[in-house]
Amino acid sequence: MKVLESENVVEMIYLLYKERVDCIYISHNVLKYNINEFFDVKEPVYFQHQLPIGKQAYLLSTINHPEILAKFDVFLKNNQKKINLLKLKHQIIIE
Known part of the structure; x- marks a missing residue:
């Protein structure tokens, strides 16, 4: 397993859709906003609500x-x- 870090959220979502990464650690609100704003996709991204999250x-x-x-x-x-x-x-x- 390898960890990839990036400050570019759009790039990480792109890599996820291209199956270059298995998952990304991101705020649900940030994920939804960026998908709606920058991606024209039909496949959903699933947010794992049962995993621990950091409070914002x-x-x-x-x-x-x-x-x-x-x-x-x-x-x-x-x-x-x-x-x-x-x-x-x-x-x-x-x-």
Whole structure:
């Protein structure tokens, strides 16, 4: 067995479709986005949900501008329905 590393996600998906690699370790959301954006394929790629995955987080932090965090908190609270609709529309899975 040989491990191949790359920072180019599209290249890794291409290698998977060409059967040059057996599997790739990638976020489900990143995989779906890149397949939809850059590939015109009929064969599905299967995501193994039973395998361990790394949790992803997007954090906002500031020392100098606490008012921005307060505004963002209000935005998230007031727009939860819209945010959830966007997640559904773009098939974003929150584990």
